[in-house]
Amino acid sequence: MPSVSFTTSGALGKSAIRQANERLLLDSIRRRPGISRAEIARQTGFSRTSVTFVVNRLIGKGLVQEQKSEGPSQTGRPPSELRLVSTAMMAVGVEISPPESRVVLVNLNGETLEFRSIPWKANSDVLLDEIKDAIRSLAGGRRSRRIIGVGVSLPGSVDKSAGRVIAAESIGWFGIEAGKRLSRGLPWRFWYDNNANLCALAEQWFGNPEANDFRYFVCIRAQGGLGTGVVMDGRILRGMSSAAAEFGHVMLYPDGRLCNCGNRGCWEQYASDAALVRAYRERTGGSAVAGTVNVTNEAIRIVDAALDGDSRSLEALRETARYLALGCVNLIAALNPQAIIFGEPFTRGWKLIEEDIRAELRSRVPPYQLSGLRLIPSRLGPDASMLGAAALVLNSFFTRFDHGREPSHPRKSSGVLMEAYR
Numbered sequence: 001m002p003s004v005s006f007t008t009s010g011a012l013g014k015s016a017i018r019q020a021n022e023r024l025l026l027d028s029i030r031r032r033p034g035i036s037r038a039e040i041a042r043q044t045g046f047s048r049t050s051v052t053f054v055v056n057r058l059i060g061k062g063l064v065q066e067q068k069s070e071g072p073s074q075t076g077r078p079p080s081e082l083r084l085v086s087t088a089m090m091a092v093g094v095e096i097s098p099p100e101s102r103v104v105l106v107n108l109n110g111e112t113l114e115f116r117s118i119p120w121k122a123n124s125d126v127l128l129d130e131i132k133d134a135i136r137s138l139a140g141g142r143r144s145r146r147i148i149g150v151g152v153s154l155p156g157s158v159d160k161s162a163g164r165v166i167a168a169e170s171i172g173w174f175g176i177e178a179g180k181r182l183s184r185g186l187p188w189r190f191w192y193d194n195n196a197n198l199c200a201l202a203e204q205w206f207g208n209p210e211a212n213d214f215r216y217f218v219c220i221r222a223q224g225g226l227g228t229g230v231v232m233d234g235r236i237l238r239g240m241s242s243a244a245a246e247f248g249h250v251m252l253y254p255d256g257r258l259c260n261c262g263n264r265g266c267w268e269q270y271a272s273d274a275a276l277v278r279a280y281r282e283r284t285g286g287s288a289v290a291g292t293v294n295v296t297n298e299a300i301r302i303v304d305a306a307l308d309g310d311s312r313s314l315e316a317l318r319e320t321a322r323y324l325a326l327g328c329v330n331l332i333a334a335l336n337p338q339a340i341i342f343g344e345p346f347t348r349g350w351k352l353i354e355e356d357i358r359a360e361l362r363s364r365v366p367p368y369q370l371s372g373l374r375l376i377p378s379r380l381g382p383d384a385s386m387l388g389a390a391a392l393v394l395n396s397f398f399t400r401f402d403h404g405r406e407p408s409h410p411r412k413s414s415g416v417l418m419e420a421y422r
């Protein structure tokens, strides 16, 4: 795909403006399937003539289709309903995470077309080569020209321009050049980011519709540790070297449990999937849930057992939820968010823990911080980060600006997500 280019004066070149306008209209159609030309003109502020001109070009390129509407219109002629040709272009999303890494192919609407999973390997080179094979098998061959690119969700602190994992303590990855190994020899553009950040992006693309309007929110991911994706003033909070928002390693107890990061008493040691498993095993004399193969899977089974009324599972879940709330107290004091969105395994057990979490917050957080704060279980389940990786690619297609770049066009009605990845 050609990308938007800037002239030396910083102004957009002519073809870049044309492409930026196309992307803007494509995004209007994506957001409201069935929208008419007149509605697009109202939303974007473009003239009807310009909208018609650009839409016709998009139809000519096979990206948009129109259908006569049944309903009446103000001009007497029935308006056309515009929709994306969803499989005109596709994106690949990759999530690298134990116990299973996953590769998904999605269409322009973000709907899953195909899927592969790759069991975890201790040797990162072997694992990355297997993931690369899966990308090639989903996106190669006749599809190759219709692939916009590949988005990759990585664990830990990440150099997102190169796809390097700087440090992922929970899996022992330090300085792993994942991006280089995955992309070498493949024809597509790659994008990378941290898995919790991509949960935040996924919430805005595919999650609760309200999330699209949040400018200040936190996503909590508790699979393989405790990650937080933080959006502040519409942007992902990154810090000097992309290591910000590691709330999982904010200390709750100075002399507490030893953490993989070298510190003691980190929030992750009390409120992650592993912490839930630990709380459960403390109640069963050390025995695991039968038939589970890894911690993430076992945590989910514990929540399911709690939902079925198993008392030890419920106690373990409630204890973990209380620690979850304690960390949220710190989050709220530091960030004053509009919303905290909880991922798995807490999502599925939400009705068992929501009131405990709210009570804990009420007893510790000043009312002016709590009024207006939304606590929301994610709708995306364990797929959030993988879908966020695919959204990273779609985000570039519909808006044509990338990490660190200026936007290619001013957006009249932008949701947060368009800005979040500037």
Ligand SMILES: [Zn+2]
Binding pocket: 248, 249, 259, 260, 261, 262, 263, 266, 268
């Ligand atoms: Zn730690």
